[in-house]
Structure formats: structure tokens, C-alpha cells
Amino acid sequence: MIHPVGEKNNIAQLTANLYKTADGASLPLHQWLPKAGDTKAVLVALHGFNDYGQFFDQPGKYLIRQGIACFAYDQRGFGGAPKRGLWAGVSTYIDDLRGMVQLLKQRYPHQPIYLLGESMGGAVIITALSQIPMPGIEGIILVAPALWARQTMPWYQTSLLWTLAHTFPWLTLTGKGIRVQASDNIEMLRALGKDPMVIKKTRVEAIYGLTNLMDAAFSNAGQLHGNTLILYGENDEIIPKKPTYDFLQRFLSVAGDKKTVAFYQQGYHMLLRDLNASIIWKDIVSWMRHDTAKLPSGADLRASEILTPIS
Known part of the structure; x- marks a missing residue:
């Protein structure tokens, strides 16, 4: 079940702590801004499933020292956004992103704009x-x-998901008993476990919606254009290697644009918040600035070593 937007009868706008969309929704907005006149680039950061905009706090504080203004909003159904726990639909999440980009273009007409997305x-x-x-x-x-x-x-996983989504969409799952590690930063994970803004019980319909989104993203590997940096931790226990490697091979097979893939041997799913996250932050800044042909960490060379034998 999808819980879409209403009529777009309003003028979208940004306030100090809200992204007000054209349909009247108020999405909590998190901002990390350099000193006046120091902004060299703008970055929009989208959080992952069950997370919210504050996920970007540590990298945001680092990036503003590099002259990069960062904006992250709570996507619908997550954090403090309306209809918490409900899935708004792929088209809605895309529309919200486009609206944010348009507003930032108006505010920063002369600065380059980048998009960053973690997981979902x-x-x-x-x-x-x-x-x-x-x-x-x-x-x-x-x-x-x-x-x-x-x-x-x-097949049994997809069958169970379809059955639950079409019979008990309101059913909530906690993930209790599933032993996966999202990061080596245990203190950070414990803080997330206590954070009331992070969703702990997930409706089946939201998981079904996320799977629809992953289907769409996975199938569009060959249609993704533009300068792109893809980062993946080799210890990721949330998104398996097989679909990731499959996507990357198809993505890299299409010529054109600047494409960089980086694999981090010590990295987990929450790369931006791992214990060695500063390495990733530095790679991101270097890539955005076009400082060198290769990333400072060498993670792009590591990815090339792993992916080449697979092709």
C-alpha cells in the first residue's frame, strides 16, 4: 500500500529547519552551512531506510570545513516527517528530491550541486x-x-514478502534475532538503538515498497548517467555482494561520463559512520574537487582489482 502526496497547491520553500513541499508537507530539514561567502559547492544527502536526516551529522560537520554546504531532510514516513512508518511511493520520493534540488538551485545559482544517497x-x-x-x-x-x-x-523470500504485503500490510517486524552488523562503530549503533527518531518496528508494506524501489534501481544500471562515485564496504552485511557486483558490472560497461567505484576492505554498510569514516569523507571531497585521478585511500584501485576478474 502506498501513501502518496496530496494536491500540489503550495509553493515549495526552505526554512531554517523545514523543507515545505508543494503539496503542503513539512519535512524536517538538517543543514550544515559554511561561513557566509565560503560555500564552494552544495550537497543534498538522502538517508537510508528507517533512518532520518541527522545521519549526516558527522560528515556534514567535516564537509562544511571544506566549503561544502550540506542539506538532508527526513524523507516521508521517516524521522519526523508526516505519516511516520508509512511508505510514500517511489514517485513521491523522487518528486521530493527534485523539488529540493530546484530550491537549492535558486539559493545557490553559481555553486555546483551534488547528490549523495546512503542505502535507500x-x-x-x-x-x-x-x-x-x-x-x-x-x-x-x-x-x-x-x-x-x-x-x-x-524464491521463498520473495513469496513470503508478497504474501505478507497483500494480507497483513500493517504487520510490523523488528528484525530481532537477525544477526547482522551494520557498522564497526558500536557506540554509534547503540546510540541509534536509543534514538526515538530511528524506526525500530517496520510495517511489511514499507518493506514491500523498499523492495520495489530496489528493483527499479537495480534494473537501471545501464541508464545511470553523469559523474558518479559509488562506495561499498566489503564487510557489508545488509546489501549482499552479488547484486551489488552485478549492478556495478553493468554500470561500468556503459561508456561515457566519469565513473568511479571504491571498495573499502574495513568498511561496513554504514560507511559514513564507521570507525574509519574519515577516510571516506576525504575521498568524497577529493572526488568532488577533481583533485587527482585516483582517490586518496586507493579504494578505487581495490574495486578495480576485484571487479576486473568478474567481468
């Missing part, structure tokens, strides 16, 4: 840019993008 946020960006070009985007950064499509899942 990455899937939203992939799907958005694969459908209709978004003019004015200098580049996109995908951090552990959610690419676990149905065609890469075992």
Missing part, C-alpha cells in the same frame, strides 16, 4: 536520474546503495 537514499537517486534527466547536477555519490532486487533474492 542511493536507490532513490539512481531511479530518479535514470527516469528523467535532472539538469544542473554536477555529480552523484552512492554510499552502499540499496540494490537487493527481487531477482537476486531466493
Whole structure:
């Protein structure tokens, strides 16, 4: 079940702490801004499933020291956004992203704009840019993008998901008993576990919606254009290697644009918040600035070593 937007009868706008959309929704807005006159670039960061805009706090504080203004809003159904726990639909998440980009273009007409998406946020960006070009985007950064499509899942998993979504869409799942590690930053994970803004009980219909989004993102590997940086942790236990590697091979097989893939041997799913996250932050800044042909960490060379034998 999808809980879409209402009529677009309003003028979208940004306030100090809200992104007010054209349909009247108020999405909590998190901002990390350099000193006046120091902004060299603008970055829109989209959070992952069950997370919210504050996920970007640490990298945001680092990036503003590099002259990069950062904006992250709570996507519908997450954090403090309306209809918490409910899935708004792929087209709605894409429309909200496009609206945010348009507002930031008006505010920063002379600065390049970048998009960054973590996990689900990455899937939203992939799907958005694969459908209709978004003019004015200098580049996109995908951090552990959610690419676990149905065609890469075992049949019993997809069958159970379909059955639950069409019979008990309101049923909530906690993930209790599932032993996966999202990061090596245990203190951060414990804080998330206590954070009331992070969703702990997930409706089946939301999981079904996320899977639809991952299907769309996975199938659009060949349609993703523009300067792109994709980051993946080799210890990622949330998004499996097989669908990720499959997507990357198809993505890299299409010529054109600047494409960089980086694999981090010590990295987990929450790369931006891992214990070694500063390495990733530095790579992102270097890539945005076009400082060198290779990333400072060498993670792009590591990815090339792993992906080449697979092709």
C-alpha cells in the first residue's frame, strides 16, 4: 500500500529547519552551512531506510570545513516527517528530491550541486536520474546503495514478502534475532538503538515498497548517467555482494561520463559512520574537487582489482 502526496497547491520553500513541499508537507530539514561567502559547492544527502536526516551529522560537520554546504531532510514516513512508518511511493520520493534540488538551485545559482544517497537514499537517486534527466547536477555519490532486487533474492523470500504485503500490510517486524552488523562503530549503533527518531518496528508494506524501489534501481544500471562515485564496504552485511557486483558490472560497461567505484576492505554498510569514516569523507571531497585521478585511500584501485576478474 502506498501513501502518496496530496494536491500540489503550495509553493515549495526552505526554512531554517523545514523543507515545505508543494503539496503542503513539512519535512524536517538538517543543514550544515559554511561561513557566509565560503560555500564552494552544495550537497543534498538522502538517508537510508528507517533512518532520518541527522545521519549526516558527522560528515556534514567535516564537509562544511571544506566549503561544502550540506542539506538532508527526513524523507516521508521517516524521522519526523508526516505519516511516520508509512511508505510514500517511489514517485513521491523522487518528486521530493527534485523539488529540493530546484530550491537549492535558486539559493545557490553559481555553486555546483551534488547528490549523495546512503542505502535507500542511493536507490532513490539512481531511479530518479535514470527516469528523467535532472539538469544542473554536477555529480552523484552512492554510499552502499540499496540494490537487493527481487531477482537476486531466493524464491521463498520473495513469496513470503508478497504474501505478507497483500494480507497483513500493517504487520510490523523488528528484525530481532537477525544477526547482522551494520557498522564497526558500536557506540554509534547503540546510540541509534536509543534514538526515538530511528524506526525500530517496520510495517511489511514499507518493506514491500523498499523492495520495489530496489528493483527499479537495480534494473537501471545501464541508464545511470553523469559523474558518479559509488562506495561499498566489503564487510557489508545488509546489501549482499552479488547484486551489488552485478549492478556495478553493468554500470561500468556503459561508456561515457566519469565513473568511479571504491571498495573499502574495513568498511561496513554504514560507511559514513564507521570507525574509519574519515577516510571516506576525504575521498568524497577529493572526488568532488577533481583533485587527482585516483582517490586518496586507493579504494578505487581495490574495486578495480576485484571487479576486473568478474567481468
